Structure formats: C-alpha cells, structure tokens
Amino acid sequence: MGTSERDLVVRTITDEADGVVAIELADPADGALTPWTPGAHLDLLLPNGLTRQYSLCGDVDDTSHYRIGVLREPRSRGGSEWLHTALAVGDRLRARGPRNNFALDDAAHHVFVAGGIGVTPMLPMLEAVRRRGGSWQMVYGGRTRAAMAFLGELPPEVEIVPQDEAGHPDLGRLLDDPKPGTLVYCCGPTGLIEAVQQRCAGWADPDAVRYELFAAPATDDDTGDQQPFEVELAHTGTSFVVGPGESILARALEAGADIVFDCEDGICGSCETPILDGRADHRDHVLTTAEQDEQRCLMICVSRSATPRLVLDL
Template identity: 50%
Template sequence: MTAPERTLDLVVTARREEAEGVVSLTLARPDGGPLPDWTPGAHLDLLLGDGLERQYSLCGDPAEGAAWTVAVLREPGGRGGSVRVHDALRPGTGVRVRGPRNHFALLPAPQYLFVAGGVGITPLVPMLAAAEAAGADWTLLYVGRSRATMAFAGELAERYGPRVLLRPRDEHGRPDLAAHLDALGERAEVYCCGPRPLLEAVEQHCERTGRPPARVERFQPREAAAAGADRPFTLVLARSGLTLTVPADASVLQTLRGAGVDVLYSCEQGTCGTCETDVLEGRPEHRDSLLTEAERAESASMMVCVSRCLGERLVLDL
C-alpha cells in the first residue's frame, strides 16, 4: 500500500472561521486547474517552511475537483504547526502540499457508527456524504467541549437530521460510547477520529466485547507499550545493494538518511504514513500508530521512522 507522493504548489482561495479556534482553508492551483483525485479519509501534508510539516484531513467534497479544504484547530500549546497555519495562511497565500494519502479509507458496509471528538470531525465529513450516497444506515456521534467549539456541527445536523447526534460535553456530559457500540449490528463498521482517550475508549470497548476493531485516525501516536532497551540490527537495502547497521540509539530512518538514502518522511512519530517502506525479509517490530493488526501480522511494510526489527536482520525494498 505504498502511496503515490506528489508535491503541489497551491494557493489559499478562502478562509472561514468554522468554530472557536478552528479555521477552514480552501486550496486550489494558482491557475484553477484540476487537482488529483482523493477518497474520504485522505489527508494532506502541508509543508509550512523551515522543515515544519503537518497532516490535515481533507474535509470537502471529493467531487469538487479543483479545490481542497482542510480545517485546522489552533493549538497554542502544540508544536507550532497549527499556529503557523492560523497566522500565516490567508487568501492569496501560497502553500506547498504533499499527498493526498489515505490510511483511513471507508470500506463498504451496511451500517456505520462514526465517532468524532472535536476537530476529529474533519476526515469524517466526506465519509458521511459517502455513506449517505451509498444508502447505508449510519449515525454520527460527535462530541466536543461545547457547541461553539464543534466545527461543521450546525451544517451537519441540518443536512442529515437525526443521524447526527451532537453531544457537547457541557450540555450532555460524557457520551455513552458503550451503548452506541453495543447497539450495532455484526457487519457494522466503526470509524473514529479525535483525541487519544476517545480513540482508546472505543478501541478498548470493541476489544472487550469481541467486536471487530474500530478504524481510527490518529494524529498523535498511540501510547507506547513499555519496551526493553533497543538493540542494533542489520538492514539490507535490496535495490541499492547497501548493508547498514541500525544502532541501538538511532532509528531506521536516521540510519538511512545518515547513509545518504533518500526516503520521504514527515511526522517521525509513526502517525502519517509518509515513510512507509516495503519489507522483503525479516520481522519488523511495529511501533507505528497506523497499521492494523492484520497488516502488522502480514508485515509487508513498516514505518521506518519508529519501527525496528524483532530479529537480527531486515531486508527493505529500497
């Protein structure tokens, strides 16, 4: 599932306040020409200068071929990306983007539960339209601190009526996730995006009750399991014929870059998928927050920014 990568120089054509602290930006080619196709759940890397890159989900309509929309929550205590977006990107500003890339694709199903926390609504917006167009039975459970902080809440409620359950915490308290999950049919799919505690609550309930795992989109890494000390291992690059040693105190990505091997990367936290690399031999120790259990078991690829090796040797398709 190695994704196609492309970089485009776009321009901001519109900026809207969607909720307290959330702005949406519409991006287009300077000549108004068509943009590459994308599917619900896809995200873009915004390349913000000085090496700052951030991933944002596309939240517009995939049929709108000449414009992309992202929505960004200003996080003053964050690592600087969202503040740069809010302060620097205005109508007329140029911005370089990479992608789109989709690690959160909507699979066909007769029934869906979409669970959004705060700005985690963004990848779900186009999914709701797709589920509706497919005639699926779906519900959106949308939680947030207060109504004023919940982007797109009003327009979603207006467009879809009772399928949209808005649950601002200051009015409703904590949502009863278990009741919503337990009411689903066996073939239902659960899609969830939001803060880590919400994702973990959904995942843990699915696991406890034997439901198939929920599909989640993370922009923060999973809580890392306590691991022993990292060990060195051998890395063989099949296409370039190089053999390298990954030391205990460096990542595969750092080792590759140190050897002058060109690998695309962005988040360096195992959440964006940019550095996904095909594995030809050996057993990766997956530490990313993207691959499903089935993909981990298959180990056809790994995120070289965080994942290591369970044995002595890995062979990569590089």
C-alpha cells in the same frame, strides 16, 4: 521513498467555529486536482519549516479545490498557529498528497465517533455512506457547541454532544451491542480513541475499530528488550545495523537515503516503506492488524525487525 510535491494557492479562509478555520486550496493555474477518497489527508510543508497533515473534508467529486479544517492549538509546535495567524488568501503552500491511511471500507453498518477537529475526516465518510444508502450512526463530541466546526453540514441524525451541555458521549449505548458487520471509525483526542478501543476490545474482529491519532499514545520505554538487526537498502546495496534505541529511519538517513517523514511517532504514515525480505516488528498506529500481518510494508520511524535481517525498498 519519495512523494510528489506541488504548489497550491489559498482560495478562501473561513471561520468555522471558535478556534477553527476552513482553508480551501486550489491549483494556481485553475487545473483539476488529484482525486481523493474519504479519509485522505494532505501534507502541508509550511514556510516555518514544519510539515503537518490535515484531513480533507470537502466534496470528493469536486476536483477544483481541496478543503481542510485547522484547529488553532497554541500548545502545538507552531503549525496550526502559523496557519491561523500568518496565512492569507492568495498565498501559496507546498503540499504532498493526497494520501489515505484512514480509508473508508464497506461494511454492513458504520459507526462514526468524532471528537473536536476529528470531525473533518468523518464529513466525507458519512456523505459517502449516505449516498449509497448505507446503515450508519454518528456521535460528535466537543468542549462547547461554539467550538464544534461544521455543525451545519451534518444531518439531523448525528448526535451532537457538547461537553458543557451534555457531558461525554454515551459510548456504551453506541458500542456495547453492535450490529453484525459493524466498522467503527474514530478520530479525536487520544482519550476518546482509547475509550472506544476499550469498549470494542471484546469484539471478534480486531480491525473493526479504525482510528486516526493527533498524537502518539504514551508507551513504556522498551529499549532494553530490543535486539540489534541488519537492514539492507535495496536501491544502493547499503547495509547497516540498527541497535537498541535507534530507529531504522535515523540510520537510513545517515546512510543517505531519500525518505519522506514527519511525525516520527508512527501515526502519520509518511515514512511507509515496502519490505522486500524479512519480517517487521510493527509498532505503528497506522496499519490495521491484517495489514501488519501481510508484511508488505512498515513505518520505519518506530517499527523494528522481527528477523535478523530486513531488506527494504529504499
């Protein structure tokens, strides 16, 4: 499933905190960019061959440029390192999107939990809720205050919790007695997201916690329980069998399908594919429980089939 690409030019690069830069990207011809909504991200196709997703954290009403925040992570596969060390104002980057797998839904009350660079999608979310006079709470944790980006853009009501000053955020106080109709949005390290999920495990609505991961959580190897199934690609009529330990994505690529993909861990949403027939065994971390139950699409990098045959819009 293809997604349109375009060139963007680097307009500014600004130091926002220790190890964090903000990058503004604009149309080379100064045209208006595609509108976006809070929670959306861009796919950047870097010259070093990597593709990385970065949350948009600017003003949703300003279509003159996109802004992203990038944490320099030397232990990564090189995406953030390249953006910090090789990128310059005036350079062009290939981009896809914006796409939104972390959309802000209406709620009686919003709770925002941000850890480190996970604050980026929260900035436009919080601004949207504040503009419409909504009820909200937010906590923002980080290693040190100096490493926490965009502090100057947050209202004083946000609870700032640098670990070296105050330890970890008090999630119990924030989440143990929720207001009716609360939605929780969390972005940050896997440990923070898991802690939030544990706190909210007893809530009636399984989709009350929305999260965006930087990396896939560790899982047990369950290939022994996987059954083979047939997949048909509707555009070509090609069929193949996906066996234990194989992915639909890998087999579809072997069959010549044109597919946009990146993480191969079920966390980025790039390979989302519509289902035409059959039911998916969802194993992603993008779709909500309700979206998975709708059986309209699946992430073909990790999900499998719950029926003997699956027909995909590929």
